[in-house]
Amino acid sequence: MNHNYRDAPVDTKSAESLATQNLTLATVDTTDAAAFGSWLQAESRGFHDGTVDDEMIAAWVEGLAYRRTTGVFDGTTTDTAAPVATVSSWIAPLTVPGRRTVDAWAISAVTVAPTHRRRGVARDLLESELRTAAALGVPLATLTVSEATIYGRFGFAPSVMAADWTINTRRATWTGTVPHGRVQFISIDEFLEQGPAILEAARLASPGQVEPWPLLWKRIAGRVPGDKDASKNIRVVRYDDVAGDPQGFAVYRMIENTGEMFGFTLDVLFQTSTTDDAYAGLWRFLVEMDLTTEITAKLRAVDEAFSWQVSDFRSARKTTQRDHLWTRIIDVKAALEARDYSAHGTIVLEVADPLGFAEGRYLLTIADDGAATVDLLLGDVPDDAAHVALSVNALSAIYLGGVSAVTLTRAGRITEVREGSSSALDASFRSAVTPWLSIWF
Numbered sequence: 229m230n231h232n233y234r235d236a237p238v239d240t241k242s243a244e245s246l247a248t249q250n251l252t253l254a255t256v257d258t259t260d261a262a263a264f265g266s267w268l269q270a271e272s273r274g275f276h277d278g279t280v281d282d283e284m285i286a287a288w289v290e291g292l293a294y295r296r297t298t299g300v301f302d303g304t305t306t307d308t309a310a311p312v313a314t315v316s317s318w319i320a321p322l323t324v325p326g327r328r329t330v331d332a333w334a335i336s337a338v339t340v341a342p343t344h345r346r347r348g349v350a351r352d353l354l355e356s357e358l359r360t361a362a363a364l365g366v367p368l369a370t371l372t373v374s375e376a377t378i379y380g381r382f383g384f385a386p387s388v389m390a391a392d393w394t395i396n397t398r399r400a401t402w403t404g405t406v407p408h409g410r411v412q413f414i415s416i417d418e419f420l421e422q423g424p425a426i427l428e429a430a431r432l433a434s435p436g437q438v439e440p441w442p443l444l445w446k447r448i449a450g451r452v453p454g455d456k457d458a459s460k461n462i463r464v465v466r467y468d469d470v471a472g473d474p475q476g477f478a479v480y481r482m483i484e485n486t487g488e489m490f491g492f493t494l495d496v497l498f499q500t501s502t503t504d505d506a507y508a509g510l511w512r513f514l515v516e517m518d519l520t521t522e523i524t525a526k527l528r529a530v531d532e533a534f535s536w537q538v539s540d541f542r543s544a545r546k547t548t549q550r551d552h553l554w555t556r557i558i559d560v561k562a563a564l565e566a567r568d569y570s571a572h573g574t575i576v577l578e579v580a581d582p583l584g585f586a587e588g589r590y591l592l593t594i595a596d597d598g599a600a601t602v603d604l605l606l607g608d609v610p611d612d613a614a615h616v617a618l619s620v621n622a623l624s625a626i627y628l629g630g631v632s633a634v635t636l637t638r639a640g641r642i643t644e645v646r647e648g649s650s651s652a653l654d655a656s657f658r659s660a661v662t663p664w665l666s667i668w669f
């Protein structure tokens with residue numbers, strides 16, 4: 229795999245397509261602060277955010293320069309340095325079942341200026357991203373989306389769901405395990421120093437997690453350039469096990485309830501733990517906070533253990549559940565061999581992909597230890613094999629083990645060529661741990 233993705237050439241097919249509209253597809257030199265700054269302003273405008281101040285631009289230029297940064301330029305506009313469309317991408321390790329990771333092509337910052345919308349610019353950008361990833365040997369692409377209606381046509385599907393939770397702490401008494409370690413406050417500087425290593429260790433436990441980047445850490449901690457007050461209300465606690473080793477942390481802020489004296493909502497901004505003991509230690513600490521009526525926690529897993537660790541099951545409830553990570557398999561063999569499976573067996577997958585990357589008939593052979601090999605199937609389907617036909621979207625949806633093949637079959641998204649095959653697919657593909665992605669990108 230070629231990791232020098234920043235300097236990979238622009239995709240000629242999309243460049244030619246855009247040229248027919250007198251538009252130029254080009255990567256931006258992120259070491260050129262002026263050029264990258266123009267691109268960042270265009271991205272901000274594309275998401276309907278305001279003009280970004282110089283301090284913020286300087287921080288972004290420094291923190292995001294490692295990404296491949298692509299723009300579409302229109303030589304007829306008054307500011308020709310400002311792209312009319314943007315996209316950024318980088319290789320991000322993605323956790324897959326079996327505590328393994330696969331290099332994924334993370335795509336972000338897809339915008340097309342309102343002046344240039346609905347004339348195929350985003351299609352050219354997305355297709356160019358997929359072809360670039362394929363040329364670099366990256367087996368799948370991922371993104372988190374503003375709208376769930378855009379990316380299916382490019383072969384993406386939601387594979388990791390997210391939930392926002394509230395816990396009514398007036399009704400919830402901690403009934404979970406009593407943790408053996410201790411919780412203590414740490415400073416934001418300590419968090420910035422120690423947090424990444426803890427998350428790095430925790431990341432492997434949940435399929436769907438994507439490696440965060442330094443600027444994101446600072447945002448979680450409220451160290452936002454241009455807003456010196458952002459971190460003022462943020463508290464960080466760390467959980468240390470009995471041996472004194474840090475095993476998790478929680479970042480939160482207290483919001484005073486309107487019209488209520490000494491009544492607060494505890495808003496969990498980020499929480500991660502490497503062990504069940506640390507998870508229990510941190511959630512117990514949060515649930516038992518004095519003067520608190522409610523805990524809110526966004527972007528959590530859809531089946532949090534804490535709902536089983538409080539006295540009143542109804543005190544912890546999901547206020548929202550939605551798609552979060554979208555995946556798109558590009559190289560079926562490399563992607564499917566990168567993860568482990570829950571049950572051995574042989575499965576024939578007839579994959580349809582209108583863009584061509586994943587199209588084919590594959591034989592997935594899963595050994596007793598859960599490792600798999602994938603080959604193109606040229607001959608007959610083995611007698612004992614499960615056999616399904618599905619789109620690359622459906623395969624991408626079940627890839628991380630959190631979406632049911634049986635449900636997709638019921639929905640008409642997977643066709644059982646051999647009856648009962650979707651149950652076999654589920655037995656192998658389902659992850660014992662529900663996938664979870666704790667960040668946006």
Ligand SMILES: CC(=O)SCCNC(=O)CCNC(=O)[C@H](O)C(C)(C)COP(=O)(O)OP(=O)(O)OC[C@H]1O[C@@H](n2cnc3c(N)ncnc32)[C@H](O)[C@@H]1OP(=O)(O)O
Pocket residue numbers: 274275335336337338339340341344345346347348349350351352371372373374375377378381
């Ligand atoms: C990973 C991320 O960054 S997610 C963020 C996505 N960006 C945003 O939400 C910012 C605001 N929106 C935009 O910048 C633009 O409207 C974009 C990027 C969503 C679309 O750009 P456009 O250049 O207008 O799209 P384009 O003309 O290439 O359309 C491609 C296809 O997507 C469809 N499409 C485009 N936008 C949307 C939408 N918002 N909802 C549903 N379908 C859409 C088009 O109908 C077209 O369909 P077809 O080719 O199957 O006929």
